[in-house]
Amino acid sequence: MSSPRIGVLALQGDVREHVRALTGSGAEACEVRRAAELGSLDGLVLPGGESTTIGRLLRVFDLLDPLRAVVAGGLPVFGSCAGMILLARDVIDGRPDQPLIGGLDVVVRRNAFGRQVESFETDLAVAGVEGPAVHAVFIRAPWVEKAGDGVDVLARVGDRPVAIRQGPLLATSFHPELTGDIRVHRLFVQIVRSELGLKRGRS
Numbered sequence: 610m611s612s613p614r615i616g617v618l619a620l621q622g623d624v625r626e627h628v629r630a631l632t633g634s635g636a637e638a639c640e641v642r643r644a645a646e647l648g649s650l651d652g653l654v655l656p657g658g659e660s661t662t663i664g665r666l667l668r669v670f671d672l673l674d675p676l677r678a679v680v681a682g683g684l685p686v687f688g689s690c691a692g693m694i695l696l697a698r699d700v701i702d703g704r705p706d707q708p709l710i711g712g713l714d715v716v717v718r719r720n721a722f723g724r725q726v727e728s729f730e731t732d733l734a735v736a737g738v739e740g741p742a743v744h745a746v747f748i749r750a751p752w753v754e755k756a757g758d759g760v761d762v763l764a765r766v767g768d769r770p771v772a773i774r775q776g777p778l779l780a781t782s783f784h785p786e787l788t789g790d791i792r793v794h795r796l797f798v799q800i801v802r803s804e805l806g807l808k809r810g811r812s
């Protein structure tokens with residue numbers, strides 16, 4: 610089977626790490642900066658970084674509406690950390706006017722784990738990821754405060770969802786791209802492949 614083509618939004622954040630993890634998961638990965646590049650993609654990753662900065666750059670580069678359109682059109686998207694915030698329908702403790710792409714029926718709390726533990730690491734069981742627990746790195750991470758019925762929770766810290774899926778959209782509060790364990794990226798590539806299969810079946 611040919612490799613799915615997966616873009617990584619490359620305005621700010623840890624782009625190279627995602628490209629590496631996607632390539633290791635059997636995808637053809639490319640950096641994306643312009644709306645014209647979205648049309649050729651089978652999937653997209655929104656990296657971690659700073660959601661307010663990425664949001665501002667989305668406006669500057671006229672990417673906000675094109676991204677909303679591809680999400681509404683069913684493109685599989687994986688958002689990690691800041692990427693999860695961008696996919697949310699609303700954010701608590703965001704900056705005023707912070708632009709979101711939306712798509713996931715969730716409200717997230719930005720910088721949710723608080724100052725004293727802004728960054729921490731823990732091992733998590735993630736539904737859909739086989740084998741040992743995933744070592745999860747949280748850096749000023751959000752959590753999911755409210756989720757609609759269509760959202761599957763794949764992992765929690767305490768009772769807070771930190772990995773979720775809604776159809777072709779996947780999001781984690783943590784950074785699977787930073788650990789060298791590419792199983793979450795493999796899960797996303799699987800989602801992309803099965804969406805491609807569905808699309809072919811329909812056409």
Ligand SMILES: NC(=O)CC[C@H](N)C(=O)O
Binds near residue numbers: 657660661689
């Ligand atoms: N590591 C991250 O992506 C941090 C997210 C950041 N706190 C934000 O609001 O976007």
